Every structure is written in C-alpha cells, then in structure tokens.
Amino acid sequence: MFDQYWDERARLYPLEATGLGDNRYNDQLPNSGTAAYRAAQQQFFERYLTQVRTFDRAKLSDHDRVSYDIFLYEMQMRLEGLRQPTWMMPFTQVNGLPISLAQLGAGTGDQPFKTTQDYDNWLSRVRAYPAWADTAISNFRRGMRAGVVLPRALVEKMLPQLQALVTADPAKSAFYGPVAKFPATVPAADQPRLTAAYQQAIREQVAPTYQKLHDFLQNEYLPKARPSTGISAVPGGEKLYRYAVKQWTTTDQTPDQIYQTGLSEVKRIRAEMDKIRGEVGFQGDLNAFFTYLSTDKQFMPFRTADEVLAVYRGIQAKIDPNLKKMFGKVPKTGFEVRQTEAFRAASASAQYNRGLPDGTRPGIFYVPILDPTQYNVTRGMEALFLHEAIPGHHYQIALQQENTSLPKFRRFGGYGAFVEGWALYTESLGKELGLYTDPYQRVGALNTEIHRAIRLVVDVGMHSKGMTREQAIKYLMDNRPISEQAAVAEIERYMANPGQALSYKIGQLKILELRRKYEKQLGPKFRLSAFHDQLLANAAMPLAIAEKAMDAWAATQK
Template sequence: MKTTFSLLLAALSLPAGLAVAQTQPTKKTTPPKTAATSATASAPLAALFDEYWENRGRLFPLGATSQGDNRYNDQLPNDQTRAFRQQQQRFYQQYLSSLQKFDRARLSAGDQVSYDIFEYEMQSRLNGLQQNTWMMPFAQFYSLPNTLGQLGAGTGAQPFKTVQDYDNWLARVGQFPVWADSAIANFRQGMQAAVVLPRVLVLKTVPQLQAQITADATQSLFYGPITRMPASFSEADKTRLTEAYQQAIATQLVPTYRKLADFLQTEYLPQARTSTGLDAVPGGADMYRYNVRLMTTTDRTPEAIYQTGLSEVKRIRAEMEAVKNQVGFEGDLPAFFTFLNSDPRFTPYRTPEDVLTAFRMIQAKITPNLPKLFGRTPKSQFEIRQTEAFRAATASAEYNRGTPDGSRPGVFYVPILDATKFNTTSGMESLFAHEAIPGHHYQLSLQQENTSLPKFRRFASYPAFGEGWALYCESLGPELGLYHDPYQKIGALGDEIHRAIRLVVDVGMHAKNMSREEAIQYMMANEPISEQGATAEVERYMAIPGQALAYKTGALKLRELRTRYEKQLGAKFSLRAFHDEVLAGGSMPLAVLERKLDAWAARQLAR
C-alpha cells in the first residue's frame, strides 16, 4: 500500500470528520476590504492569501507543526465540538466571500491559478462541513491518538531540541483528555444515528490504543524524548522534565488511551455495523459522492470510475500475462501470483538493514538518470527509515515531507515486520519511484521550496495530484533505469493493477454492495497479493472512502496530458520541461492543472 498519511492529514483537503490534526478557533480577523478590479490586484490578493494562511496555522496548529511552523506546538484544541465546526464554517465562508470580491478576469495568469485553487479549496471545505463524518471521529487509518504517538516519540515533526520544546509538548498532551471525551461523545451521537464504523475497523483500532497503555512510564513511547534529552539542559531542567513526563504519561496519556480503548471495546463495538460500505449508513451515499469529488477533484461519477477500473484491470492483466510467459512460467496468473509470493528466491533478506540497503541501491541506480527527466531537483535532504514498531503492523510504506528550511529531511518509511518475509517482487523499484524519488519527495519538496507561491499553495495537498504524480512516476521506471529484471517489472505491474483494482473495489464496496470478503477475493484474483495484504488494503478503503480513487485518476490525467502535448508540440516537446511545469505550481485540482498546462503548451508552440 502506498500513501502519504499520518501527519499530512493535517494539511490534506479532507472532510471535517477525517481531518484529525485540527485545532482551536482563532479570533475573527477582518479580510482586506479592497475590491480589487484592476490589473494591479496581485498585492491585495497576496495579502488575502497571507492572512488566510496565518490564521489557518492558528486554527490548525498540528498542521502548522507538520510544516515546520513551530509557533503553536503547545496547542491541541478540541476539534470534536460543534462550536469548532461552526468556527470552520465561518472561517472558510469569510475567505471565500473576500476572494470573490476580486475580478478574476483582470488578474495575472499566475494569480488566476491561485484564485481558482483557493476558490475550490474554500468551497470544498464548506461542502465537507455539511457531512456527518464527525460522528465517526477516528479509525485505524485516521487517528489523532496515532498522530500523537508519532509526535510524542520524539522522532517526528514535533521538535525536542530546547527546554521550551519539551514544555510545549507537555502543554499539548495536557489537552488530549478533553479531546478524547468529546470524541467519545461524537461516537455516541453516531451510535444513536446509526452512523457508525464497521466492526472490523474497530477491532483494528482498539489494539493501537491499547499499545500505549503501560504501567511503567519509562517504557512508554512518549518517554522517548526524555531518553534523548540534550546534554546542554541544566540538571534542574532535566530533573523537572523527567518528573513532568512521567507524570503526564501516568496521569494523562495512559488513562486517556485506556478510556478510548475501553469505550470502543465495550460500548461501541457491540453497535458497530457488520456492513461494508459507507452507503449503509444514513446519508452515506451523499458522503461517498462528496469523498469521490474531494479525492479525485473531478465530477466523475462513481459508476464511470468503476468502469475505468474494470478496463484498466483488463489491460494490465494482459501485460502481466506477457511477463509470465517471458520468464517461462507454466500455469495461469493466479498460480504465478502464488509462485511470486512463496518461492524462497524472492525473500533473500535477513535483517531490516538488508531491506533498507536494497532501497538505497535502487536510489543509486536511478540517480544518474534523473537529469534526463527533471531540470529542477529538491534542495531538501532525503532519508530511508524503518517504520516505528508501534504502528508498523497497520502501516504502509509512506513518505513524510521534510521542512522547508531543511531542519527535518523528507523520510521514506518502510514497515518491516519480518525482514525474512519481505518479498522482492512486491515492487520495490516502483515503490521507491512512487514514495521517494522522483515521486513524493520531488513533488512535495519542490512545492514547499517554491517561495514564489502563496503559502496556501506551498503546502496544499490534493490527493489526485500528489498520488497521481507518484503513480505516474512509477511509469517512468524504464526511463529511470528500472524494471530490467522481469520480476521487478511484474512488481511494477502489480503496483499498477493494484491502483486499477482500487477503482473497482472502492466504488464496489461503497456504492455497489460489494462485501468486504468479495473485495478481498477480487484483489487476490487479479494481483500478486496475500490474503493478509488484501485484507489490510480493503479495510483501509473501508476506513477512508474514496481516497484510493485518487491515484489512478491523477495518473491517467497526467499521462493523457503528456500524450496530448507530445502530439501537439512534436519536436518542441521536452519531457524535462513538461515535468518541471507540472511540479512548478504545486498540488492543485486536476481541472486547474489542465488549464495551466494547456497555457504552457500554447507558449511552447508559439516559440
């Protein structure tokens, strides 16, 4: 599974009930009153964008932390209240109204792109607040309790360099118990309205919470910063902070995790639903249609997306058959999949470090070829790390962006539960191209390093663009020097068909009455995936309806545009220039991207 979740949920354009890293309402501010209608509107428009971003950081401080803005690291406001949802509604409506005072037709081309993205963002957020997803506050894939674990371990976005940093974290976790009480209240309202999570998701969420319950504070994940306390701290500060962290773990964190786990286990689980899809809950069909629009940034219907998925699965299966025949395997595709999953030659590793070294070798292989495809490269540093043990069982390989100032590198996380079972045919080369380089690392780093963009664009995240780009990068494998080994090629095709299958099973489960079990079987019949892997994937789609549609939707659009411009421009087409232009403006809705790239192609043709 390939995604960019965890802390990035704070910055994603998710509906109210999914955005787990949100915060306290800020004081109402007055937007610029200039109804700019001249070609000189860029300055007041820029002021509007700056003011929005400044206030957004106050409203969503966990998002600010993930982006390296540490001014609000002591805050964890209660985003589970009706008052907070109302505050968001006022906030987005205020800025939408202020934007619409500008005459878009008289703005510069660059400002028109910003206008379109901002308008889309405000309208999308407002539409999301109309959904009842707040009645399902978290599950195993979107969880503030999990996010706190990543932050509090001391190796994530929350800094632990100064005494103030340590005190900031104490203040932040001190607000967790109130948040948890409100989340439980929302779960209970959902129980009354029959807007509840599937039972299988609750069963996966409870152990995550229980993992943070320990009688010995020094054994807690949250004690990590104390074990790595800077030597420069005074003895008095070391003593005070050690005692304070032990106290916070024993009296705030552990009791809160226990309360959440006990509630879900004893009170919520008996009323959790046995159905699979979101359309099984009241209002669920509307929720799903909203999620489809949100995640794909298109108006495509679920049925149209489903048919695209069936077509893509058929096409990619034919390519997999060709590779099967190339390696001389006798038998059908399901038998070939079993061979790939079971033959010892494909599990050569003994330690987690062996796996990480293999990924570093892939990086070394593609590095010489990158200048052929990209004129711009990130300044941000890049690391490959093993996923932390506490979340590895339910995690996928993922990329966490670094900070714009370079103080924290971009990190490619690889979950390695058992190195001896890590399969080389799982698509290691395509995985690296997607999650790491040139996929998410290039896209996210270049975006946030581009200081000419308004901050709301530097840190924007639209899954159809970001995940679409990363999946498109997998198709660049041959141009990057990858997939010479047919078993890595089958891994890449496995990854591609995986995203096509998502179109079928996501829509199937949430709009066409496909059961969890039918979805698992469909995946296993069409790709080399274990039952355990297919189950984890299907349960992810159950937890985050529509998100899995973004990958193929975005990648197909990028390939469509590249093919269009190759034909239109002929000898004037430069693949390097095309890639640079795609990445230059950062993440955006696909319709905005298409207009922007059409204008770019027209400029190339005119030269």
C-alpha cells in the first residue's frame, strides 16, 4: 500500500517528484489552483485514509506500526489542510511557483538538462505556466472578494521579483541558462532547434506571464491588499493559524503556550549573551553590544563572495575528527557549498537543498551574499554550517533518503519540527565538535539560537496577538544583532508562512529533552553516537511518535 501511495503521489505532485529525482513526470505542470485539482487531492488522501484503516495495527510488526501511525497522521493532516482557504493566496514573495519555476528553469536546480528529452520536457512544462498563472489571478480575485488577501507589505516585495524575470532579450533571462551552455550529452544537431524553441518560450510564455502577474498585482491586487500583519485578520484566520501551528510543530501546544516558551527562552539566551559581553570587556549595555557586533568593521573582513564561501568550507575540515565520535553512520551522498543565485538572494535565507541518494546530485548548502563587504562573522557562521550542512540537514536528510528499509513516504517525506528541530539541536554540539573557541563565534551561536526563540514570540504575536509588522521588526532587532534589511526579510517571511518559524525551537527543545531523559535513564550505558544514529535511522516523524519510538530504543539499551 505504501509503495502504491508513493507511486500515485508522484503523478499528483510532479514538481515534488522531480525534486526527488523521479523523472517520469518532468514534462508536467499541473494547474494546481483549480477546484478540480483540490478535489483530486481530497479524493486521493481520503482513499488512502480509508485503506490504512483496513489494517489491524495490533497485528503489525513494531517497524510497520510506526509507519502506520505516521501515515494515519499524514492523511488526516493533509485533509485538514485542504479545508483551509490558503488557495486564495496562491503565492508570496518566499514561496510558490513563480519563484520555484525560475529556479528550475535556470538549469542549476532540480530539473535535469542532460539529454534532448530533458530539454523537451522542460519546454512542455513551461508551456503550461500561462494557464497556471491565469488560475492564480482568478484565485487572488476570489480572495479579494472574500477578504482573504495578502498583507500589502508582502505584495510590494513580490512586484520587483516578478519584474526581474521579465526580459526583452531572451538571452538575458534566468530561463536561458540551459541553452547558453549545452552539456556534451545533447547532440550538436539538436542544439539549434532547442535554442530557437527556448527563445520562443521565453518571449511568448515566460516573460509575458511574469509581466501579466506583475501588472495584476500592481494595478488590481495591491490596492485591495490588507494593511494588517497577521493571518487572524482574514475570515477564518484564527482557525487557519491553529492548524498551521499544529502542522508545523506536530504537537497540540496552543499558540499561547508557544509564546510563553519563546519569552522564557529569549530571557535565558539574553543572559548568556550578556555573560560574553562582560567576558570580552565591552562597556555598554547588551543592546549597545549588539550594535557593536553589527557595525564594527573588524567583524566584516571579507572582500569577495569566494572568501565567505571559503570560511564555510573550512568549517567542515575542522569538525571532521570529532564527528566520527558522535556519529557511527554518515551519509554517502555528496555535499557542496554554493552562493545563492542573484535573482532570489535578496529575499532568501541560507538553506539546504537535498541531494539524491543515487549520487547524481549532491546536497547543497546555499549562502545568500548580497554584499561580501557587509557579511558579518558574528552572525554565527559556525552554527549556521552545523545547522544547514553537517551534521544538520545534510546528515539527517541524506541518511533518511539512503535508508532503503523505510517505505518511500518516510524516506522522502519530512516534518518541519523534526527536520528543523534536529538542525537547531546540532548547533548545540558546536563545542563538542571543536568549534565556538572564540567568544564571537559563541555569541554567533547564541545569536542564531535566540533568533529561533524570538520566532516563537513574533510568529504567535503577529498571527494571534495583534502584533504589527513594525513591532515584530523592533522586537527582533532589540533582542539580537541583525541589520534592518535582514530583520525585515525575516519578519515578512513569517507573515507569508504562518507557523513555519515555530518548528525549529519546538523540535530542538524536544530532542534536547529526549537526550537528557535517556542520559539520566541509562547512566553509563548512554552512548551519544548510538542516540544520534537511532534518531536519524528512524527518519523525520511527528514529535510524539518520535518520542514513542526512541523510548522503545532506550528500553533495549538497558
């Protein structure tokens, strides 16, 4: 049943399939905003919910029981998600097809461009984009009538993004990348035809569609966009936020409980930062220390983007000897550090893009570097590498994908609270890995941790307590060293994606709690590498199910 589910799911979500290296549907771009497509998704998840319930859980092996519990949870959450009115806000400045299509079309992302067939597949996919955009406009209009609209501040950020992808000269388009440089595997005889077809697609489908979306948002939508910040301002918004909290944290914690956790974590981490302020002999208060860290030129030693990337690459060599003591099992999938592409860098955070278990694509840690001379070492470069790269996202995601004993929906699926919780947890391993030897890297690590604690306060604050965008930006800047531009991009990301920012800290606190629990329970029998290996072998799962599975493991260690 799990195999059949995964196979059918690829047909329903071909872009997701491409991202996972399943190339059967690389020519397809479903019109995902239509009522018919939403109905097809509902039917799909209902059918599998009914099917999984036909199995007697008590008769399953322990291994299958865990899969059963995750699958049941997944089907129920998917169906609940389809009842939310998010389809009336089809894309934002940080997520949605207009951005991801450009990443795919640039030829440096998930869409393969190795054969003539690959090139033709992309042409077929991109030709479906105008119909997708017409549906998106229609759904935005439905939202305007229902009062389910995006905040004005976000729409203002979307306009230059869309305009940047409109070019009169096809050769200057991000979508021209694949034909600007053909691989040797595409026959020379096919290249002139493909080049002409790509020029035509950019002129006739790509550029006019981005222009149409831009003009609609500017002329029709922007005047109707809302001045409010949080999702609770739209009809049904409170319910939508409660669902988002549950979806992203995989817990039943209320927004208010999460808010209180955020306040106490911010207070605790500020006290740690204050200790370092005293240690380095800084005379002013903590906020003056933040300003010093953000603005003093000694913390911005870089001249070029390559120099920034070289520091990140050097961290890997530094932690390697200690990694071996903490992990018995390491991924086979390759790994690279790259600079984020220019067209999306301004609104992007550092991120990890998964590799493929067959070795054809490495895991990639993307670093946005707008101006290398302003790139600050106290933003926690060591902690960021641990989180986004090794042993954070790269270890967790690559090991999960390589684990063929798991059904595919677990190998290639994921839950934000576990995935981001693990990555944030690995930041706390810095000292044990031989990092954080300098007080400014320690303050950098606290800087990235307090950032995740602040998210609990501002995300809940904006979406359920009436906190404004400006108040949230101020709270963020008051509690960590960060430039105003970066603070604005962060807060607007949480406005666009309610609840997502909660997953990091909630997941990290649970993993830390489990580690302490088993250290206490097992005493001298506790081995950190065994704990890490087991947690990662289980793969990402909802936190309550993860705790149950780890409790079963701890019982075998006694």
